[in-house]
Amino acid sequence: MLRSFSAARCAKALLRHAFEKRPSSNSIRRLSIARPTQSQKTLKPYGSAFSKSSIQCVYPASSSVFSRHVRFYTLPPYTEIDLPALSPTMEMGTIASWVVKEGDKFEPGDLLAEIETDKATVGFEAQDDGYIAKILVAEGTKDVSLGTLIAITVENEEDVAAFKDFSVDQATSSQPPAAPSTPTSTATQQNAPSTQYPEHEKIALPALSPTMTVGTIATWAVKEGAKVEEGDLLADIETDKATMAMEASNEGYIAKILVAEGTKDIPLGTLLCIQVESEADIAAFANYSAQETPTQTAPVPQPSTESGPAGVPPPVHKPPTTKYDAAPRKPEGRIFVSPLARKIAIDKSIDLSQVQGSGPDGRIRQQDVLRYLEQVPKSPPPQTASATAPSSPPAVKPVPGGDYIDIELTNIRKTVAKRLTESKQNIPHYYLSVDCDMGNLSKLRKEFNTSGDVKLSVNDFLIKAASLACLKVPEVNSHWQDTYIRQYNNVDVSVAVSTENGLITPIVFNAHTKGLGAISNDVSSLAKKARDGKLQPNEFMGGTFTISNLGMFGIKNFTAIINPPQSCILSVGRSREECVPDKSQEQGFSVVTVMTVTLSCDHRVVDGAVGAQWLQHFKKYVENPTTMLL
The missing domain is CATH 2.40.50.100 (RNA polymerase II/Efflux pump adaptor protein, barrel-sandwich hybrid domain)
Known part of the structure; x- marks a missing residue:
């Protein structure tokens, strides 16, 4: 015969035994946190300390002696x-x-x-x-x-x-057993295809860059009813890095577009459109909506009222996109929220008590706040005037300084602003400048452009010189990784390109092994793709060293911000003529063409002397460009 008591009664008996005589080996029993059998009764203990487990006191009816052996069979939320x-x-x-x-x-x-x-x-x-x-x-x-x-x-x-x-195996086996199937069971409907519509494919918003969490439908390249082949362009999606192409993975027909062109901040996984195999099935989706998708609402396991095994709690998954209830929910206690989500809520003046969290224990995360912004309509302003009073235009508070316009931020601009702010705040920058004599380089460039098919720019020579200098001083060709420094053997030079949407840095891979012509072709192709928004993530993510050139705008010199996790960035000014002392000339001076370059260094990785050595090698290659060709 077994008896079951509450945690309070178990604890009292345990304490009472602690002050009595030491039990003999034959009288020791156990107090355990365990899965009860059908013949045992589980009582929930008092207090928050035991809120995630069921406790039972298991001992023979004739015994009143306990030991303090505790076993845990459950895992915390994860x-x-x-x-x-x-x-x-x-x-x-x-x-x-x-x-x-x-x-x-x-x-x-x-x-x-x-x-x-x-x-x-x-x-x-x-x-x-x-x-x-x-x-x-x-x-x-x-x-x-x-x-x-x-x-x-x-x-x-x-x-x-x-x-x-x-x-x-524990992760896959930790899912709770499915409830018995009923005609209205949500779990039964989740994986079953809808009986109201023909067979179809749901196309959701994919991750088009590694750091993408939301996207904007820049343009739809297809219309409802259009036929698509595998690899055809469906839409242009604006990510946090660039405007990327979303292509069709299968052939078929676009039956329904569910997210309109221009919709912003769409969470990953949001259903965008419906595709069918047969053109005859298109008409069936004329009134289709995202709410009718059975897979959009995941079943929520209900706590069982019967006694059962205390299994491992299910893992926390990213919730699917669902409509939020505009009515505020009243929290029963503390609201758990991540720092990033709290910051967004403060910036957007969001009441976190209205946001449904998807993390462990209802924790509110970044994607929850972004979904709330997208799906909850803004409440109308309260009316202070009488309903019968004639409407009048709201008074506009005068702004000092005259008229202005507010320009909405693109995802690229937001990302650039965030990363460069973090770089300037967290990286100990220092700057080294040097003047380079451009006479020999200008002559060699002129010869190549006169006789060759490829027109070389000054920037092509600088990319080659920088890559060879990185081989001479590999400390500059490194990434800061918080707990260690990663030094690269290959030199991938990122070239800063200004676009209408913001700054982006396409990469010339293995620049140290390429000739000037190959570098020129790569830069021209990448710059065009960057301005057209056609760069792929592998073409702009990474790089070991960056060059930013503003010389074409007449800038004499400037200091650039390091692109983390890189350790250095070279800023290039314009070429200009200056007088320098020259005793060989009758007038005592000569006119030379010079260019100022400034190396921004991360002092955690590159010491001042190391940065100076790199500039020495770079200056030597620029002033004697034939050495780059050897």
């Missing part, structure tokens, strides 16, 4: 980190390196790992804060499929230890 799509064509990836270790704390935007895709090695950044509880895919693992569980994160540091022996 978040699964799956391998994301870091390029539009990525199907699998390789874990090149883990930047964090188990137990490490991370913040939004911190680099978690470097993933080798089909295009390049790109950084995988954190979208929220927390602690790395378990790394499930080891560094160096190759051909990892998209969506594979690679790590587990938790919010509290004390929860890390609970995942010491966690495995992928």
Whole structure:
């Protein structure tokens, strides 16, 4: 016969025994936190300390003696980190390196790992804060499929230890058993195709860049009813980096477009359009809406009122896009919110009590606030005048300084502003300048442009000189990684290009191995694609060194902001004529063409003397350009 008591009664008995005589080996029983059987009754304990487990006191009816042996069979709430799509064509990836270790704390935007895709090695950044509880895919693992569980994160540091022996099998087996199927069961409807519509494919907003969380429909390249082939352009999506092309993965017909052209800040995974195989099925989707999609609302497991095993709580997944209720919800206690989400809420004057959180324990994250901004209509201003009073235009407060216009920020402009602000605030910049004699370079360039088919620019020579100088002083060709410095053997030069939407830095890969003609062709092609918004993520993400040239605008010299995680950036001014002392000339001076360059350095990586050595090598290559050709 077994007896079950509340946690309070168990605790009292345990304390009473602690002050009595030491029990004999035959009288020791146990107090455990365990899964009860059908013949045992589970009573929820009092107090928040035991809010996640059920406690039972198990002992024979004739015994009144307990021991203090406690076992834990449940895990704290956790978040699964799956391998994301870091390029539009990525199907699998390789874990090149883990930047964090188990137990490490991370913040939004911190680099978690470097993933080798089909295009390049790109950084995988954190979208929220927390602690790395378990790394499930080891560094160096190759051909990892998209969506594979690679790590587990938790919010509290004390929860890390609970995942010491966690495995992928536990993650898949931790899902609660499905409820018995009923005619109205939501779980039954989730994976079943809708019976009201013909067979169709739902096209959702994909991740077109590694750091993309929301996107804007710049233009639709197709209309409802249009036929598409595999690889055809469906829409131009404005991401945080550039305007990217979203292509069709299968052939068919566009039955319904659900998100209008120009819609901004659309969360990843939002349903954009419906595609069907047969043209005859298009008419069936004339009145289709996103709310009718059964997969848009995930089933919420209801707590069982019957006694059952206390299993592992399900992992926290990113919720699908759903409509928010405009009516405010009243929080029953403290509102848990990530720092980034709180900052956005303050900037946008959002009442966090109205936002539904998707994180562990209802924690509000960045994507929750962004979805709320997109889907909750703005409330009309309160009416202070009488309903019968004639309407009058609102009074406009005069602004000192005259008329003005407000220019809405693009996603690219927001990203540039954020990254450069962080760079200037967090990186200890210092600057080194030197004047270069451009006489020999100008003569050689003129000869090449006269006899060759490729027209070389001064910037082409500077890219080549900078790449060779980086080989001479490899400390400059490095990335700061918080706990170590990564020094590269290849030199990938990022070239700053100004576009209508903002600054972007396409990359000339392996510039140290290319000739001047190849560099010129690469720069011309990349600059055109950048201004047309056609750059792919692998063409502008990465780079080991950056050059920014404003000489064509008549700028004499300037200091550029470092593009993290790079360690240096070279700012180039215009070429100009100056008089320098020259005893060989009758008048005692000569006129030379000089150009001022300034190297911005991260003092954490590049010391002052190291930066000066790099400029010496760069100056030598520029003033004796034939040495670059050897």
